[in-house]
Amino acid sequence: MDLRKQQIAFYTALLFGALAAMGWGLKTAGIQGAMFGFFASFTLGGGLMCIWERSVVRSAFSLMATFCGVAGLFILLGHDFLAMAQILIYVGGILVLILFGVMLTPPDLNERQLPRVGLGVVAVVGALAFVGAKVAAVVNWAQAETLPPAETKAEQIGAAFLRADGYVIAFELAAVLLTVALVAAVYIARRKPSDLIDLTEEGGY
Amino acid sequence: MSEQTTQYKPSITIADQQAAAGKGAREFMMDVRTTDLEVNMGPQHPATHGVMRILIRADGELVTGAQPHLGYLHRCAEKIGENVEWLQYLPYTDRYDYLSSMNNNLGYSLAVEKLLGIEIPRRASMIRTICVELNRIASHLVAFGTYGLDLGAFTPFLYCFREREWLLMLFEKICGARLTYSYLRIGGVFNDAPPGWLEEVEQFCDVFDEKWVEYRDLLMMNHIFIKRTADIGVITPEQALDFGLTGPMLRGSGIDWDLRRDMPYMLYDEIWKAGVYQIPLGSGAQGVLGDCWDRVYVRVQEMVESIKIVRWCLANIEPGPTIAELPKVLRVPPGEAYVGIENPRGELGHYLVSDGGKVAVRCRVRGPSFCNLPILEDIMPHTFLADSVAIIGSTDVVIGETDR
Amino acid sequence: MSMILIWLLITVACYGAVIGTAALMTFAERKVSAAMQYRYGPNRVGPFGLLQPLADGVKFIFKEEVIPAGANPWIFKLAPILTALPAMLAIAVIPFTGVIGTFEGTEVLGSIANPEIGILYVLAVTGVGVYGAILGGWASNSKYSLLGGLRASAQMVSYELSLILAVLAVVATTGSLNLHEIVAGQSGWFGWNVFSQPLAFVLFLVCSYAETNRHPFDFAECEPELVGGFHTEYSSMKFAMFFIGEYTAMVVMACLTTTLFFGGYLVPFWADAPWWMGLIAFGAKTSFFLLLFIWVRWTLPRFRYDQLMHLGWKVLFPLALINIFVTGLVISFGPGAN
Numbered sequence: 017m018d019l020r021k022q023q024i025a026f027y028t029a030l031l032f033g034a035l036a037a038m039g040w041g042l043k044t045a046g047i048q049g050a051m052f053g054f055f056a057s058f059t060l061g062g063g064l065m066c067i068w069e070r071s072v073v074r075s076a077f078s079l080m081a082t083f084c085g086v087a088g089l090f091i092l093l094g095h096d097f098l099a100m101a102q103i104l105i106y107v108g109g110i111l112v113l114i115l116f117g118v119m120l121t122p123p124d125l126n127e128r129q130l131p132r133v134g135l136g137v138v139a140v141v142g143a144l145a146f147v148g149a150k151v152a153a154v155v156n157w158a159q160a161e162t163l164p165p166a167e168t169k170a171e172q173i174g175a176a177f178l179r180a181d182g183y184v185i186a187f188e189l190a191a192v193l194l195t196v197a198l199v200a201a202v203y204i205a206r207r208k209p210s211d212l213i214d215l216t217e218e219g220g221y
Numbered sequence: 222m223s224e225q226t227t228q229y230k231p232s233i234t235i236a237d238q239q240a241a242a243g244k245g246a247r248e249f250m251m252d253v254r255t256t257d258l259e260v261n262m263g264p265q266h267p268a269t270h271g272v273m274r275i276l277i278r279a280d281g282e283l284v285t286g287a288q289p290h291l292g293y294l295h296r297c298a299e300k301i302g303e304n305v306e307w308l309q310y311l312p313y314t315d316r317y318d319y320l321s322s323m324n325n326n327l328g329y330s331l332a333v334e335k336l337l338g339i340e341i342p343r344r345a346s347m348i349r350t351i352c353v354e355l356n357r358i359a360s361h362l363v364a365f366g367t368y369g370l371d372l373g374a375f376t377p378f379l380y381c382f383r384e385r386e387w388l389l390m391l392f393e394k395i396c397g398a399r400l401t402y403s404y405l406r407i408g409g410v411f412n413d414a415p416p417g418w419l420e421e422v423e424q425f426c427d428v429f430d431e432k433w434v435e436y437r438d439l440l441m442m443n444h445i446f447i448k449r450t451a452d453i454g455v456i457t458p459e460q461a462l463d464f465g466l467t468g469p470m471l472r473g474s475g476i477d478w479d480l481r482r483d484m485p486y487m488l489y490d491e492i493w494k495a496g497v498y499q500i501p502l503g504s505g506a507q508g509v510l511g512d513c514w515d516r517v518y519v520r521v522q523e524m525v526e527s528i529k530i531v532r533w534c535l536a537n538i539e540p541g542p543t544i545a546e547l548p549k550v551l552r553v554p555p556g557e558a559y560v561g562i563e564n565p566r567g568e569l570g571h572y573l574v575s576d577g578g579k580v581a582v583r584c585r586v587r588g589p590s591f592c593n594l595p596i597l598e599d600i601m602p603h604t605f606l607a608d609s610v611a612i613i614g615s616t617d618v619v620i621g622e623t624d625r
Numbered sequence: 626m627s628m629i630l631i632w633l634l635i636t637v638a639c640y641g642a643v644i645g646t647a648a649l650m651t652f653a654e655r656k657v658s659a660a661m662q663y664r665y666g667p668n669r670v671g672p673f674g675l676l677q678p679l680a681d682g683v684k685f686i687f688k689e690e691v692i693p694a695g696a697n698p699w700i701f702k703l704a705p706i707l708t709a710l711p712a713m714l715a716i717a718v719i720p721f722t723g724v725i726g727t728f729e730g731t732e733v734l735g736s737i738a739n740p741e742i743g744i745l746y747v748l749a750v751t752g753v754g755v756y757g758a759i760l761g762g763w764a765s766n767s768k769y770s771l772l773g774g775l776r777a778s779a780q781m782v783s784y785e786l787s788l789i790l791a792v793l794a795v796v797a798t799t800g801s802l803n804l805h806e807i808v809a810g811q812s813g814w815f816g817w818n819v820f821s822q823p824l825a826f827v828l829f830l831v832c833s834y835a836e837t838n839r840h841p842f843d844f845a846e847c848e849p850e851l852v853g854g855f856h857t858e859y860s861s862m863k864f865a866m867f868f869i870g871e872y873t874a875m876v877v878m879a880c881l882t883t884t885l886f887f888g889g890y891l892v893p894f895w896a897d898a899p900w901w902m903g904l905i906a907f908g909a910k911t912s913f914f915l916l917l918f919i920w921v922r923w924t925l926p927r928f929r930y931d932q933l934m935h936l937g938w939k940v941l942f943p944l945a946l947i948n949i950f951v952t953g954l955v956i957s958f959g960p961g962a963n
Contacts, residue, residue: 071697073763074697074700077700077760080756096740096741096742096746097741097742097745097802100742100745100746100748100749101745101749103749103750103752103753104745104748104749104752104789107749107752107753108748108749108752108753108755108782108785109752109782109785112755112756112759112778112781112782113782115759115763115778116759116775116778116779116782119759119763119771119774119775169741170741170742170745170802258768258771258772259768260768260769260772261768279772282772282776282930282931369926372926372927373840373841373843373925373926373927374924374925374926374927375658375662375922375923376658376661376662376923376924379662379663379664380662380663383663440926443925443926445841445925445926445927445928446926448928448929448932449926449927449928449929449932605929605930605931606772606930607927607929607930608929
């Protein structure tokens with residue numbers, strides 16, 4: 017099967033998966049369920065695309081769907097602060113850096129010449145979805161009666177991070193870890209003088 | 222050497238990749254390596270003044286190699302000079318460096334006059350000097366204005382063109398053309414200055430003295446401008462001599478050499494002895510000696526010096542004939558002559574050989590832009606991509622003249 | 626039902642105002658620059674050339690669309706949308722004026738939406754604007770575009786940090802993320818945040834220029850080096866889309882500057898001004914910052930790319946950190962601390 021047909025098959029499967037998820041959500045929990053299906057399929061679909069696509073840039077770009085989907089799930093839970101933070105940090109920051117790094121590396125098609133399972137993956141996913149749907153129809157899932165408090169204010173999140181009985185130690189540890197990672201990254205990425213070759217000698221230039 | 226440099230060979234082409242894929246070769250990069258981009262600046266590119274093409278190899282933002290390519294504007298000027306009559310060639314000289322046509326006329330006229338061995342009327346020399354120096358200002362205004370444009374400062378460019386417009390109007394009044402004048406003829410100038418012209422030049426000098434301060438403060442002393450140009454594209458004095466640079470490029474590196482003083486022609490010896498003008502030199506005021514800022518500042522200062530020369534001429538001009546008596550069909554005595562003059566861009570030399578006929582046997586032009594260009598290859602590597610624009614701008618090449 | 630009607634009306638008014646301003650900005654830019662440069666500027670289409678944006682729009686629509694060979698068509702088409710969309714989304718929470726009136730027991734505010742996390746929303750959404758530049762640059766299959774896209778991404782990411790920290794200082798003094806509350810917190814004599822947070826204001830202003838890719842930080846599209854940067858290969862309406870996105874982002878940033886530091890729709894020395902007066906005050910303040918955008922562009926030379934990064938990371942970022950630290954100290958131990 018050529019590349020184009022594979023792509024079409026994959027994206028069609030993805031689309032139908034998303035529609036199925038939304039329909040299922042609509043059936044079980046009304047409009048909110050449909051929204052959940054929508055965002056969940058965004059989240060999972062982005063991840064699948066990330067694995068599927070050959071171009072590294074497209075893979076990275078597909079993560080945007082994942083992050084946005086997660087943000088959407090946060091909004092559904094009533095945590096708009098977290099949702100916005102998710103977009104601000106992951107979509108606006110981290111993904112840009114990933115793309116930045118990816119775009120600077122050479123476009124090497126060989127890298128992605130992994131044996132593609134192609135239809136196999138689609139079949140497995142389809143089968144799992146089918147089984148999942150069957151199971152869902154039979155099993156009566158316990159649904160949480162109450163969602164976590166919907167109105168988590170920025171104030172409360174801040175306080176939880178900085179109070180002694182909150183997450184202050186984890187927070188500080190994360191800060192230390194990030195600093196260490198940053199310093200290490202700078203150390204690794206720093207160009208040693210020996211790496212600089214005098215390119216003017218190379219001839220032609 | 223070869224082991225390491227192969228890594229930096231031009232980026233892999235698609236064909237190479239397909240070939241590699243066909244062999245079933247799977248290579249993993251052990252190191253995160255960034256690709257070298259080959260950026261073609263020109264022939265159609267906003268940064269190159271004219272149709273110059275510079276092939277730049279960039280590692281991200283860092284320029285690792287640069288190579289100027291020429292020939293997109295070649296018009297066989299020298300060969301034409303060997304096929305048309307002496308006077309007929311004069312309009313072709315306008316076209317080499319179209320920003321300083323008066324200077325080109327002058328260089329050719331002086332060379333032919335040297336072969337003829339004739340004396341030029343004093344009033345003609347005066348008007349020539351005025352025109353040439355005004356043309357130098359006009360040329361430097363373009364160089365300075367477009368340099369601002371290269372660095373992203375739009376407005377000084379239009380201010381420069383406001384003054385240049387006045388200059389072009391002055392030229393139009395005296396010879397009817399705005400760009401390609403053919404006004405300085407063999408033996409003098411085409412006609413006398415029209416009534417009131419010299420007074421208007423005087424007015425221009427007064428206005429320009431004020432405006433010059435404005436330019437200097439607006440652009441040259443701008444903090445961002447200094448940061449962009451100081452310490453960038455440094456040409457050491459030794460390098461400048463090695464590459465045979467002339468004009469502001471050479472003086473920007475602090476070497477005191479100006480043909481007007483050191484190999485005087487026309488009235489320049491007299492003017493220099495009268496102590497009218499100085500030769501501005503690069504001093505490394507904002508950074509290292511010979512950086513872009515120095516070169517540009519030399520040009521800015523030269524404009525004021527030119528104004529001083531013009532003022533001296535206006536004060537000392539006397540009535541008289543403006544062109545020497547010459548036959549209609551010029552037959553130049555056999556011999557050869559080389560005359561180099563100080564063009565706004567450096568030494569413009571005309572080497573002419575005559576066998577006594579109506580047509581030159583050899584007509585060779587030494588163009589300043591052409592001789593100033595090769596240094597780009599040396600000073601551009603290991604700068605940033607944005608610097609390359611600053612460096613190209615500071616050389617102030619006119620492609621019409623590099624290619625001729 | 627009629628509540629929805631009012632809401633629709635406000636939405637249309639806000640979007641119309643901002644996009645109309647963006648279109649007018651393209652005209653104003655040319656007219657102001659012309660005035661600065663002894664030129665006339667556009668003066669042929671309509672009175673004083675006022676219909677020039679319209680003429681430009683018509684021209685853009687009728688231009689041929691070119692998608693370069695080797696371009697990634699999907700992403701190439703998506704990029705202009707990703708530039709214009711975030712800027713337009715950000716309009717949704719900007720408070721153009723205070724309470725307009727009460728309708729069916731609900732207060733009608735001068736903004737489309739009024740979420741608790743208004744400022745965070747604006748920052749998050751404008752942060753997404755960088756994708757247009759990156760993906761447009763990458764998908765064009767052109768080296769100039771790629772370099773432009775790379776520059777844009779690096780620049781926006783690094784300046785966004787300082788921008789957020791500058792905003793954070795304002796948020797700390799006000800104690801709210803809600804834009805209406807931030808405006809309300811600036812009432813009274815010298816109540817504007819620009820007086821209590823001058824450093825944050827300067828930081829925010831500089832960063833907003835970098836965020837919107839505006840001169841002197843317009844590396845992503847600086848024409849001497851990169852021809853047109855990331856939109857070199859774009860033509861027709863796609864190019865216009867980049868333009869609209871850029872100018873809308875400018876308008877949003879000017880609105881935000883007004884809201885955060887200059888008292889938004891508050892009228893100085895007139896505490897209980899009617900809502901339309903607030904609208905005029907907001908418009909006047911925003912117009913000034915829009916003019917500033919133009920003024921700076923036609924006056925200064927452009928920075929170099931590495932100088933921009935140095936400025937961002939070594940000057941603005943530490944300053945922003947210090948600013949927020951001092952703000953925190955003052956809030957905790959200063960005169961107003963409890």
